[in-house]
Amino acid sequence: MRRKDVVLMATVTSFEALERPSRSELRQFAELFEPLFAASSEEARRQAVAALSQCQTIPSAVAFFIASQPITISAPFIAASKCLDDQTLITIxxxxxxxxxxxxxxRENLSPMVIDALVGLRHAPEDVQAARVKPMVAKSQPDEAEDPARDEALRERLRAMAAHVVRPESDRLGLRTITAMQEALLVRFARxxxxxxxxxxxxDTLSASRWLAERIMLDISGHQLATTLKGIGMPRNEAMLILERLYHHLDELEGGVPQSEHLWDTLDADECGRRVEAWGRxxxxxYEERRLTAAEPAANQPATLRTASSRS
Structure with a gap:
């Protein structure tokens, strides 16, 4: 065991010395690391993980493998490694x-996406939470077992982080986002x-009925269309063009700035996204209620009449 520990640490030390590992060096390290890690003592594993937590570049498969280890080993890597992207953190x-x-x-500088995922995880139904936590408890140290007070403190910290974070407009967090093709069509037709x-x-962009699209456009102030465009992530410049072409008054200057820009800047992207989703629901x-209502008369017809009608 001692010999295998030495080999593991020598492999990690050699990898650390590589300032910019090549693709082949990354692949070779990934192939060597897991079997050496599995054959080594727990103390050697801790030392190896602590060392790798400071590396700037690690194969993604190795990073996920380390982060999935028992918390007594993986904690420093999860808390510090820059090689764990947002999706990996959420999966872990x-x-x-x-x-x-x-x-x-x-971790420092958690992204809004990770914060929201953690908040959502902590608010999952209790039976789901128990199923997720059970495997972890079995391999944790006693002080890592579930502690209601600690968990509540975690929830409060996450809520505070989520409430104060400033999200970039590009971070859609699961909201409907317009595609390049849909954007081009809307700009063309508006122009x-x-x-x-x-x-x-x-x-089509909203996956909604024509009736909803027309209702949005019938708001002559342009507010509903502006809300929709911001809610689906339309770029600012394209949105300005659309609003000004379809609503002439929004092209007029107010304090040297087009009214379209004043309108756009008063809208909150998150709130617009939630409103668009609510309109869609x-x-x-x-639409489903109308479809069912229209189907009821046919369903109530005598069988012979329905048959004759279908033949015609």
Whole structure:
């Protein structure tokens, strides 16, 4: 065992010395690390993980492997390594349990995406939480077992972080986001003032009925369309063009600035996203209700009449 520990640490030390490891060196390290790690003592594993937590570049497979180890080994790596991207951190939090989530919370500069995922994880139903935490508890030290007071403190910290974080506009956090093709179509139809085609393209972008798209456009102030465009992540310049082409008053200057910009800047991207999603849910509910209502008369017809009608 002692010999294998030495080999593991020598391999890690050699890898650390590589300032910019090549693709082949990364692949070779990934192939060597896991079997050496498995054959070494727990103390050697801790030392190896602590050393690798300071490396700037590690194969993604190795980073995920280390972060998935028991928290007594992986904690320093999870809390400090720059080789764990947001998606990996979220996966680790969801699959490994509360102790791993607490280690993630100790990281500096958590992204809004990770913060929201951690908040959502802590608010999951209790039976789901128990299923996620159970495997972790079995391999944790006694002080890492579930502690209600500690968990509540974690929840409060996450809530505070989520409430004060400033999210970049590019961070959509699961909201509907316009595609490049949809963006190009909306801009084209707005530039040509083809409102009928614009409404069709907007309905397709929202995965909604034509009725919802027309209702949004019928707000002559342009507020609802601006809310929609910001809610689906339309770039600012393209949104300005659309609003000014479809609503002429928004092209007028106010204090040397087009009214479209004043309107756009008063809107909060997160709130717009939530509003668009709410409109979409209401539209789907209404559309389904209409479809069922229209189907009822046919369903209530005598069987012979329905058969004759279908043949015709």
């Amino acid at each position: 939090a969801r699959t490994q349990g509360a102790a791993h989530a607490r280690a993630i919370v100790r 040509n003032r083809e409102s009928d085609l614009f409404a069709t393209a907007l309905a 209401a539209d789907r509910y209404t």
